[in-house]
Amino acid sequence: MTDIRTFIEGLPKTELHLHIEGSFEPELMFEIAKRNNIEIPFSSVEDLKKAYSFNNLQEFLDIYYQGANVLITEQDFYDLTWAYLTKVHEQNVVHIEIFFDPQTHTDRGISFDTVIKGIKRALEDGEKQYGITYILIMSFLRHLDETSAFNTLEQAMPYKDWIKAVGLDSSEVGNPPSKFERVFAKAREEGFLTVAHAGEEGPAEYIWEALNLLQVVRNDHGNRCMDDEKLVEHLVEIQMPLTLCPLSNLELKVVRDLRDHPIAKMMDRGLLVTVNSDDPAYFGGYMNENYLGIAEALDLSKEQITQLAKNGFTASWLPEEEKTRRIREIETYYQNN
Ligand code: ADE
Ligand code: ZN
Secondary structure, three states, X not given: OOOHHHHHHHOOEEEOOEEHHHHOOHHHHHHHHHHOOOOOOOOOHHHHHXXXXXXXXXXXXXXXXXXXOOOXXXXXXXXXXXXXXXXXXXXXXXXXXXEEOHHHHHOOOOOHHHHHHXXXXXXXXXXXXXXXXXXXXXXXXXXXXHHHHHHHHHHHHHHOOOOOEEEEEXXXXXXXXXXXXXXXXXXXXXXXXXXXXXXXXXXXXXXHHHHHOOOOOEEEOOHHHHHXXXXXXXXXHOXXXXXXXXXXXXXXXOOOOHHHOOXXXXXXXXXXXXXXXXXXXXXXXXXXXXXXXXXXXXXXXXXXXHHHHHHXXXXXXXXXXXXXXXXXXXXXXXXXX
């Protein structure tokens, strides 16, 4: 019998909720800042890491956008993405569906092409060298206005083949999904799938809006659905995937302690919940650390951990036969470990 840590490390995993800008490790940030001649308002990596202490989502976002400021060239975006792929490959992550936030960069004069070409080239190399399959999701910043989102959608048109879905992130409270109803309608018309962050800090009502107004096929976070019994029943019935991010929830004070994390209760209710890292460079852990964190805090069994890993594939947009193959692989792994 393998111990829980080794069991988690060996499991084939998906990552369905990851902001590539949130994987920007301080060491790489300093290296890229230096080659681009950009000042970081921190004297060292240690000094910067000390600033990674947040009371809420907004305090984190302020630092996260500041960090992204040093990304200028296509090579910078390549290096950022490559570092993430190398890391998750070591953790036996085999399939990723990741966000990028174009407006974070286009708003400071970096072209959409530069951003997406750097990220895409690294993803292609990751598939070749590590065998990691991938899907790219373009996320709109909800604190910006509808016009900016429409402009971003327009810029994405030449890259339709590279982007499977659009998402919605950034400051949730006060920026409900309804603000982007028309942009999402246009995106769907153009053939994109839709997802949205809803019910992280915002109320259960935002999850209803994401479902009914944005017609999401997956909901990012969604912890707050537990406040609304009717919503839970509905999410169970339609088996709507929820991409939970335990260490993110802890660091952004969505939960006070990992022992209070709702993931086990949600699983017991029959919700299709998955484990993800969100912004691993800022929240102290990639996939294995997220799994291990909840496994230890909630005393999860290997069976429950196995179910979470299977859910990751079920909730992914891999072809059905690939999902089935991976789920069987996980079942065999569980039997043998
Ligand atoms: N952007 C990056 N991480 C985010 C999160 N956890 N919530 C909303 N927007 C984000
Ligand atoms: Zn997120």
